[in-house]
Amino acid sequence: MPTLLVTGANRGLGLEFTRQYAEAGWQVHACCRSPEDSHALKALHTAHLDRITLHKLDVADFNQIDKLAETLTDTPIDVLINNAGIYPDHAGSRLSNADYEAWLTAFRVNSMSPLKMAQAFASHVAKSSEKKIINITSKMGSIADNGSGGHYIYRSSKTALNSVSKSLAIDLGNQGISVLVLHPGWVQTDMGGPNGLINAEQSVSGMRQVIAKLTPKQSGQFIAYDGQAIPW
Numbered sequence: 605m606p607t608l609l610v611t612g613a614n615r616g617l618g619l620e621f622t623r624q625y626a627e628a629g630w631q632v633h634a635c636c637r638s639p640e641d642s643h644a645l646k647a648l649h650t651a652h653l654d655r656i657t658l659h660k661l662d663v664a665d666f667n668q669i670d671k672l673a674e675t676l677t678d679t680p681i682d683v684l685i686n687n688a689g690i691y692p693d694h695a696g697s698r699l700s701n702a703d704y705e706a707w708l709t710a711f712r713v714n715s716m717s718p719l720k721m722a723q724a725f726a727s728h729v730a731k732s733s734e735k736k737i738i739n740i741t742s743k744m745g746s747i748a749d750n751g752s753g754g755h756y757i758y759r760s761s762k763t764a765l766n767s768v769s770k771s772l773a774i775d776l777g778n779q780g781i782s783v784l785v786l787h788p789g790w791v792q793t794d795m796g797g798p799n800g801l802i803n804a805e806q807s808v809s810g811m812r813q814v815i816a817k818l819t820p821k822q823s824g825q826f827i828a829y830d831g832q833a834i835p836w
């Protein structure tokens with residue numbers, strides 16, 4: 605059975621990725637900061653003890669990433685989904701309130717940690733059958749799509765992630781690894797809020813189809829959950 609490793613698995617899209625891939629029979633390494641505190645993830649784990657393994661991982665702590673990669677040394681990972689992310693909406697959404705410390709944190713979590721994860725886990729992915737790294741980005745990181753301004757921190761952290769992902773796609777191509785930046789849609793999660801246009805189940809079903817169809821030829825693309833290309 606193929607294997608998934610996903611970050612931010614305790615709630616929102618990460619929890620739904622865990623649910624859907626486990627229900628489809630995949631082995632899932634579900635990573636989050638505090639597995640013991642998520643009732644939903646613990647219940648899912650109990651329902652799929654043979655398929656879900658929980659790992660404590662704060663993606664902002666790069667030593668933890670290295671340790672997990674070492675723990676899983678002999679495990680091929682077919683799909684690595686860098687899903688964990690933050691939206692510091694209290695800071696930097698307007699020109700007048702840019703919070704530079706919050707910006708650094710957002711860069712560490714949203715832009716740098718996916719690269720660190722890719723570095724640490726490239727060898728695990730390279731020895732799998734599917735060989736895919738998926739970075740969950742946002743359309744808000746599209747410079748071409750920015751028609752409303754503001755949101756300096758979130759937008760720029762996802763734009764940086766997009767740029768990182770493009771280089772990764774080129775650099776990992778010779779190992780047969782495909783890299784995609786994937787926009788989940790505007791989704792009803794804690795981050796997306798209740799006005800989101802779709803729910804997590806719809807978003808993740810769409811993203812799973814895009815991931816399943818991903819070929820090395822499409823590596824380095826910026827795509828939405830419904831398969832539509834997004835301008836950079």
Ligand code: NDP
Nearest residue numbers: 612616617637662663664688689742790791793794795796
């Ligand atoms: P949620 O806010 O519901 O969940 C965010 C997840 O990221 C939580 O599991 C959270 O864990 C985790 N996380 C945050 N910081 C860290 C960290 N340092 N280490 C480990 N985990 C961390 O958001 P969504 O599920 O909606 O978002 C998932 C991804 O999708 C994000 O990358 C987001 O930017 C992106 N996205 C979402 C959209 C939406 O409309 N919902 C739209 C576009 C993109 P904890 O509980 O410990 O905080």
